[in-house]
Amino acid sequence: MSKSATRFSWRSISGVGPHGQKRQLERGIGPGGPASVVRSSRAAICGQPSLGRDRLVRSRIRARSAVSQSAERVDEQRPEDVDTSHAVPAPDPSNTPEQEVAIEQEFVDRVYERVDILREEAEGNRDAGYTHLRATVPGAQFERDVFVYRAARRIADLDSQHEGLVFGRLDFDDGRVRHVGRLGVRDEEYRPLLIDWRAPASAPFYRATAVDRQEVARRRVIRSFGRDVEEVSDDLLNEELADKLPVIGDGALMAALGRKRTGRMRDIVATIQSEQDAAIRAPGRGATVITGGPGTGKTVVALHRAAYLLYQDRSRYEAAGILVVGPSAVFMKYIGRVLPSLGEETAALYSLGELYAGVEATRQDRPDVAAVKGGTVMLPILRRLARQTPPGAPSELRITYLGEVLKLDAAELAAVRARVFEKEQRSNLAKTEAGRALLVALWRKVKPMLPEAEPAKFSRDLGSRSEFLTFLDHWWPDLDPADVLGWASDERRLASAGEGHLKHALIGAVAASFQETDFSIPDVALLDELRMILGIKPQQRQGDRIRSYGGVSEVSTTQDRYYDRAERQARDAFYEDYAHVIVDEAQDLSPMQWRMLGRRGRAAGWTIVGDEAQSSWPRPKESADARNRAVPRGRVYEFHLTKNYRNSKEVFEYAAAWAEPRLPVIDLPEAVRETGVAVEERTVAADALLPEVAGAVTEALEAVEGTVGIIAPYKRHAELSTVVHDDRVTLVGPLESKGLEWDAVIAADLDAVAKGHGPGVAYVVLTRATQRLVRIDTGPNGA
């Protein structure tokens, strides 16, 4: 099944225009020609500039530290220096699969032994760094920090990478062998044992194809459980060497795709496909746009890209941070293990409902309300709201001065308020101005009454009086975004702020949504916008912390704290200086959400991942404009993924046939796997949905080994929750199902989903199953 792909156009975002795009294509960037991207990033790794002082200290430490030696990046060597041929016997084509497994086991054992030694050395070095390198001369403390940092970093790496440490082997035409794994490891003589999957030398493991072999004769995937090799699976690329190399197994990719789902996404480091690898290794700066239909690996590729960027320029990306944003908390939990399984724990993962500190929103608004709250129409509404007189503020000021009673009534106070906002628009930064403006208004009253009064003395006297200051506190309080948003629950206030912007018919529903006890996901972007509108007061600096290590008390460094696992904490949700922002399910972001993200990545590189056909946002043009403003101008690299690795062919063909006539834009990938299990369609009476779903769940639990998902409109959840009685079964709403997958899916009341949320969301629902899909509709008469 194929249809010409329709893709996001990013011309406007880059500011590069058609000429810039042409330049990129000439350089081989974009579909079909990413090779030069990889070449340039390789050059960047090899010739990475570093601070002179840092380099000096590093070279001094290297001379003394075994940790530093082992931590040396293998990819900094020339390609001929990265092979592991010395560590394996010559190939024997008569070997049985068991013998080949034994050969790899021997190699894997050797790597683990080496890792154990390196770990001990690293621990010893870390402790020595703390206790022996006392800060006695200028610069020594910095040197100690770097020393401890490198040791701690190495320990963290070695700790996180026990499972499947060695997963790949390349045999080249000329007999060279290269092992690929989750880490780079050298032997005691400083020769490479294992090449990090992200190093340029590992690229042929992912890129070599029968057409472009890159001198690879055989690619082997090694599958292990713990430290035990379980099987090997080979891909012979050079047929001429068929009688020289043993070829075992039936393809690692299909085995990986057919494995049961557990509810947590797995890394795909052993089976990354060529087109995915190109997107993973795209340059970190500028905007990388990854498009592709359902199940093409956009999410998993984006996560591997985060790991790749951290490897490629660790100091930059770890210091300033990488932000990964996904649609929902359920989704973040689903993808949460992927980066740690790749040895990376420093990226900040936030759902759209969590990007405001202290709020964890999971609730969706009804579609018409969400469409209002996400639109730029909210900008003038929020600005007006923030200028309204706070509820409970005094409506009159009365104060005596030299025996005269001075008074400002409600209209006069409103005029003063308006004058303050002419000078300073951010309410929380305008209190001093408000006090000044009140004194000016009062002075205008005093002057005719007391001609001899002096303005400076008047301001000093009155401005320091406690009743004046108390009035000011009540009349111009510090405003919290949550409180101001809460004012919109009052229909009259909302109507006044929304005059000319908000349709009358929607005011009631929008105001009612603000009366809920918790915030919805769209509210989070509004809170963040209000934070800007109200102004942020400078934060007080937190005091330095003292730590004691082996009897030495001193101020701890950022690095100490970071690599001390117990103390590791995610960046605050308000942090705004990320070096890279990765946005998943980007097609769904509302303009207000783009503004919120834009604030967090003003100087960042961006990776934007999405599929327009799966969109639930009703006004794509408005979102595209907001996206163009949020993402800084710069180069744009486009990648398009074309194979669906999630759905069976049967499931995807069904979903595509349903969606194609209903969606104006659709990008249909090719599903790579057949199961022989057709999609089932059932129709029942509306009041018979529950027993039918219950029956389908029981059948599904028997039919698949892994997870079962029930996706149903929210209004059916109370009723259907009674059938969730097994750990393998989950019930989610259509919007929550975005990005997730189950081995079997029961799609309940799809027509209601399409009606309520649009056909894009129904298409999402139909593309969540890896093996079985049962669609249960309700009709007036049942079936």
Ligand SMILES: Nc1ncnc2c1ncn2[C@@H]1O[C@H](COP(=O)(O)OP(=O)(O)OP(=O)(O)O)[C@@H](O)[C@H]1O
């Ligand atoms: N190269 C690969 N090897 C093994 N599994 C893969 C590979 N690529 C993708 N997958 C698997 O395919 C499934 C779909 O991947 P992913 O969720 O990243 O796709 P997606 O394009 O983001 O999907 P959607 O847009 O529908 O949410 C996941 O289970 C993922 O692990």
